[in-house]
Amino acid sequence: MVKSKNLGGTNLGTRLVAKKDFLALIDKAIKAGKEVVAPVRQETQANFKKIRSTNEILWGGPQTVVPPKWLLFPQEEELIEYDVNDEVKIKPIVGKKPVVLVGIHACDMNGAFLLDKVFADKNLDENYLKKRELLTIIGVDCLVPCTQNSFCYRKKSEGPWGGFDLFLTDMGSNFFVEVGSERGAELISNITRDATRQNIAKLKTLRKKRDSLFNKKQRKLKPKLADLPALLKKNYDSKVWEEHGAKCFSCGSCNMVCPTCYCFDVRDCMELNLKHGDRSRFWDGCLLTDFTRIGSGEVFREDRGARLRHRTNRKDWYLFEKWGKSFCTGCGRCGTACLTKIVDPLDIANELYAERKR
Amino acid sequence: MTIYKPELARINKVERMTDTECFFEAELLSGKSLGHQPGQFVEVSVFGVGEAPFCVSSPPSNRPTFELCVRAVGNVTSALHNKRPGDKIGIRGPLGKGFELQHFRGKDVLFVAGGLGLVPLRSLIWSVLNSRQDYGKVYILYGAKRPREFLFRDELENWEARTDVEYHSTVDIGDENWKGNVGVITTLFPNIQFDPNTTQVVVVGPPIMYRFVIRELKNRHVPDENIWVSLERKMKCGVGKCGHCQINNIYVCQEGPVFNYKQIKDLPEAI
Numbered sequence: 001m002v003k004s005k006n007l008g009g010t011n012l013g014t015r016l017v018a019k020k021d022f023l024a025l026i027d028k029a030i031k032a033g034k035e036v037v038a039p040v041r042q043e044t045q046a047n048f049k050k051i052r053s054t055n056e057i058l059w060g061g062p063q064t065v066v067p068p069k070w071l072l073f074p075q076e077e078e079l080i081e082y083d084v085n086d087e088v089k090i091k092p093i094v095g096k097k098p099v100v101l102v103g104i105h106a107c108d109m110n111g112a113f114l115l116d117k118v119f120a121d122k123n124l125d126e127n128y129l130k131k132r133e134l135l136t137i138i139g140v141d142c143l144v145p146c147t148q149n150s151f152c153y154r155k156k157s158e159g160p161w162g163g164f165d166l167f168l169t170d171m172g173s174n175f176f177v178e179v180g181s182e183r184g185a186e187l188i189s190n191i192t193r194d195a196t197r198q199n200i201a202k203l204k205t206l207r208k209k210r211d212s213l214f215n216k217k218q219r220k221l222k223p224k225l226a227d228l229p230a231l232l233k234k235n236y237d238s239k240v241w242e243e244h245g246a247k248c249f250s251c252g253s254c255n256m257v258c259p260t261c262y263c264f265d266v267r268d269c270m271e272l273n274l275k276h277g278d279r280s281r282f283w284d285g286c287l288l289t290d291f292t293r294i295g296s297g298e299v300f301r302e303d304r305g306a307r308l309r310h311r312t313n314r315k316d317w318y319l320f321e322k323w324g325k326s327f328c329t330g331c332g333r334c335g336t337a338c339l340t341k342i343v344d345p346l347d348i349a350n351e352l353y354a355e356r357k358r
Numbered sequence: 359m360t361i362y363k364p365e366l367a368r369i370n371k372v373e374r375m376t377d378t379e380c381f382f383e384a385e386l387l388s389g390k391s392l393g394h395q396p397g398q399f400v401e402v403s404v405f406g407v408g409e410a411p412f413c414v415s416s417p418p419s420n421r422p423t424f425e426l427c428v429r430a431v432g433n434v435t436s437a438l439h440n441k442r443p444g445d446k447i448g449i450r451g452p453l454g455k456g457f458e459l460q461h462f463r464g465k466d467v468l469f470v471a472g473g474l475g476l477v478p479l480r481s482l483i484w485s486v487l488n489s490r491q492d493y494g495k496v497y498i499l500y501g502a503k504r505p506r507e508f509l510f511r512d513e514l515e516n517w518e519a520r521t522d523v524e525y526h527s528t529v530d531i532g533d534e535n536w537k538g539n540v541g542v543i544t545t546l547f548p549n550i551q552f553d554p555n556t557t558q559v560v561v562v563g564p565p566i567m568y569r570f571v572i573r574e575l576k577n578r579h580v581p582d583e584n585i586w587v588s589l590e591r592k593m594k595c596g597v598g599k600c601g602h603c604q605i606n607n608i609y610v611c612q613e614g615p616v617f618n619y620k621q622i623k624d625l626p627e628a629i
Contacts, residue, residue, distance in 0.1 A: 079362040084405050088446045092360040122612075123597040126360045236626065263601030266362075266594045270406035277406045279362070281594075284601070292602060294592045295410070295431035298565070300605075300627065310604070312629075318607035 012185055015177040015192035016199050022168075022175055023054040025191060030054075037071060038102040039064050050137035057103050057169070061340060062335040063146040067108040067259035067331065069103055069179075072115060072131050073283075079266070081278045093278075094126050097193075098134040106160045107152045109139045111259025113163040117323055118262060127281075135184060141169040144209045145217045149332030151346045153214035154221035156216060157329040159207075169203055174202050221346055223353040225301070228316040228326065235352040244342040245305025248287065252291075254311065254334035255285030260327045261320075286311050287343075312348055361597050364403045364448030369441050370423060379474075380439050380559035381415075382426045384447065392424045392449075396481035397456030397588055397616040401596045402426070402438065403448025410434040411593040413478035413615070414452065417485040427509060453596040456562070457482045457586065457616050462583045465558050466494035468550070470571050472501050472543055473564025476509050478588050478615075480564045483517075485514050490522055494557075497550050500527045501543035501563075505536045524550060543567060544574045554580040562588045568629045572619065589628065 030052060032035050037055040040049050048068040051320075097156040112132075130144050139160055142152075152158045160167055165184030168175040176191060176199055179185045198340035223231050230344075235291050255261045265284040270277035285292060293298035301307050316327040328345045336343035371383035379448050386392065392400070394414050403409045410432070416425035441447065463566045467486055471479045484620040487495050498517055510526070517525040526546045539545060543563070559580055561571050566615035568587060575585055591610040603610035605627045613621075622628040 007461055063430070079360070080364075082405050088448075090366070090448065092363040094360060114403055115497070119424070119599070123361045125597075126601055128360070172409075188606070193473060262599070264594065265602075266409060266600065268406055268408045274406065279403075281600070284594075286601060292592050294590060295429075295435060297431075302593060306627075313606070314604075321607070355436075 003269055008199070012179040012181065012202060013177060014195040014203075015188065016171075016195045017175050017177055017188055017192040019173055019175055021191040022188070026054050026100070029100065034100060035097060036100045036102060037068060038189075039104075047101045048104075052081070059140065060144070061142075061146040063105075063150065063175065063331070063333070063336075065333075066257050067111055067333070068104055069098055069108070069111060069115070069259050071101060071135060072112060072128055073119075073262060073264075075283050076280055077127060077282075078278050078280045081276070083276055085275060092126075094130045096130065096134065098136070099131075100136040100138065102138045102140075103332075104137060104139050104141050105146070106139065106158050107150070107329040108135060108259045109160045109164055110157045111331070113161045114260050114323065114325060114327055114329075115262055116163060116320075118319075120210050126238030127264050137164045137180075138166045138184075138188070139164045140166065141207075141210075142295040143170065143206060143213075143216055147336060148331055149335040149344065150330060151218045151221065151332055153211070153218050153330060154225065154346060155326055155330035156225060158210065158214055161325070165298035169206060171199070171202060171206075189223065204299060220350075221347055224348045225326065228349060229320050231349060231352055232317040235355065237300070238355060239304035239354055240351050241309040242353060243305075244348070245303060245308050247340040249339050250287055250304055251334040251339060252288045253337040253339065255287055256283060257333040257337045259329055259331055259333075260315070261285065286314070308343065311343070312345055315345055316349070359530060362450075363596070364401070364409070364450045367447050367449045369443055369445045369447060371443060375427065375509055376436070378431075378507075379427055379429050379509060381510075382428065382438070382441070383423050384426065386422045386462060387446075388451065389400060389422050391420050391422050392452055394418055394452035394455030394481075395458070395479055396485045397454075398452035399447050399454050399478075399593075399611075399615060400424075400426075401453065401593075402434070403450075404434050404437040404441070405448065407437040408434045409448070409450075409594075410448070411453070411596055411611075413479045413481070413588065415480050417481050427474075427480075429474055447600060448595060454611050454615050455613060457485075459485060462486065462558050463492050463587075465557050466496070466552060468497040468499070468552055468557050468559045470499045470515070470559065470561045471561070472567040472571075473503065474509075475562035475564070475567070475588075479560060480510060480513070482560060487523070495524070496522065496553065497524045497557075498526070499500070499546045499550070501516035501529065501546070501567075502527075503530045505529050505533050507590065526550070533601075542570065544570050544620070547574050547578075552578075554578050554584070558584050558586065560586045564570060565590075565629055582620040582623060583618060587617055587619060587622070587629075588615045589617060589622070590615070608629060 040056045046064045083089045119125040164180040167178040263283040319327040366387045367384045430488040532540045594600040598612040
């Protein structure tokens with residue numbers, strides 16, 4: 001049984017590594033058969049994919065269409081397999097392949113940080129936790145805003161909350177490295193040196209610059225971050241839900257691109273021989289009409305506005321209150337993906353806030 | 359073992375109850391008793407078809423057998439109806455929170471069941487009737503759409519014949535043989551006199567029923583905390599992850615399906 005444990009992100013020191021040494025290390029790992037996933041160009045977009053060389057890595061962006069959540073919580077994931085003969089045999093399926101994830105940004109790392117809490121809560125989800133244990137996370141600091149829609153700075157999510165093995169900041173020919181786990185420390189032990197005072201001073205300057213740039217460029221969140229649960233509670237019956245809902249196509253894109261959406265459907269599939277089958281989980285979305293439909297046909301959240309409200313409330317009220325952190329890390333992907341531009345949590349919060357004052 | 363791996367169970371009995379409902383007796387292959395509370399549910403697997411949640415209909419016992427009553431409405435339920443004695447199914451559970459008998463002991467108990475609501479309620483009714491001396495007065499109100507939709511007919515006769523149970527039933531639409539009450543379940547309330555302060559009321563039925571029954575109970579000045587309900591939702595995982603059963607911030611599979619009315623009455627999505 002996988003126990004909930006320290007999954008990285010504790011400060012185990014600061015190091016400096018030459019970029020070429022770091023990249024050589026990763027390339028060597030790839031050659032040795034290690035699976036390495038990183039953001040790469042895919043046609044006109046960016047996407048996380050298995051790489052064959054570090055040359056493929058997109059370091060500065062653009063933002064990937066989907067977060068690398070699928071490494072921990074795949075879009076389709078087998079839970080059990082079974083054989084149905086005279087006897088029925090059931091086998092649980094738990095992944096066991098180690099993966100190195102390079103180039104993940106803070107918003108997505110914080111998404112994983114939140115999912116770690118959820119899947120390790122009460123009933124431990126071994127399918128997630130085993131993958132998590134085998135995933136080495138090497139994050140990279142964002143020094144310029146990635147899209148017009150992102151608002152990570154407003155969610156205090158421009159830097160990682162934890163959960164990483166290594167966190168890199170670009171310093172020209174070097175990476176400044178924050179070590180978050182023993183595994184991370186070990187990985188780079190032979191190629192790094194201690195960060196000097198000057199290095200640390202430079203890092204602080206870079207982050208200050210970043211903060212002021214993000215503060216200038218990113219859209220403002222008018223209510224205070226900590227007030228979001230109360231704002232949503234107060235505006236449960238606001239017209240905003242109805243107005244936005246009226247424009248919703250119920251396509252579920254916002255759910256699919258979100259680093260913290262973790263709802264899933266479960267389906268069985270039998271092979272044609274009718275002897276071997278499996279049960280898998282698939283990403284599901286609370287914006288989809290059938291999400292709450294029961295056998296008798298009844299749908300418990302029939303109204304599109306109510307479904308939009310549910311999603312927004314989950315991020316910034318229900319789960320925020322339960323875990324003490326907003327479940328929106330400000331990546332802005334839902335706003336980008338939304339066909340009618342009605343889902344963006346920052347826009348909604350500002351609208352509710354303005355309504356409150358009206 | 360993972361939280362998604364079911365245990366195997368054997369179906370011992372299949373009995374057709376109505377046009378749409380089948381009764382099942384099943385038994386874990388491990389020989390262990392299910393160990394459930396009344397009102398808890400299990401996720402039942404039909405291999406190759408899927409998994410769906412059902413409240414256990416039998417009262418807790420030391421025996422390895424337990425009972426389900428299933429209406430054929432979807433893939434899994436229809437596939438279950440095709441099962442025969444000896445067939446294997448998968449079971450995960452018991453899951454969720456059921457009725458805690460300590461809240462009912464020493465008190466009068468009024469059961470209000472609508473349609474399939476009798477299935478989970480039956481587990482609690484027999485828990486009470488099996489140690490009858492531990493409880494005060496027992497009232498059972500049961501309503502179905504039509505007379506042919508009544509479930510557990512032998513047991514209804516038993517309750518009707520007992521002197522230590524006050525049983526009333528009604529149908530929405532009668533037929534040529536039906537001589538009882540016709541009307542929604544609240545039309546049975548004038549038949550019974552109960553003390554609102556000492557009676558625990560348990561209401562299980564279709565969503566529409568709760569509003570009317572609870573209004574009736576409020577007219578009779580039953581305090582919120584004396585009212586108990588069991589809510590139905592779509593459930594996939596049954597273990598608080600998949601998100602389908604959520605009512606506002608509450609996961610029905612974790613904090614329910616049994617709730618005290620006070621706990622859910624201010625949740626806009628509850629009923």
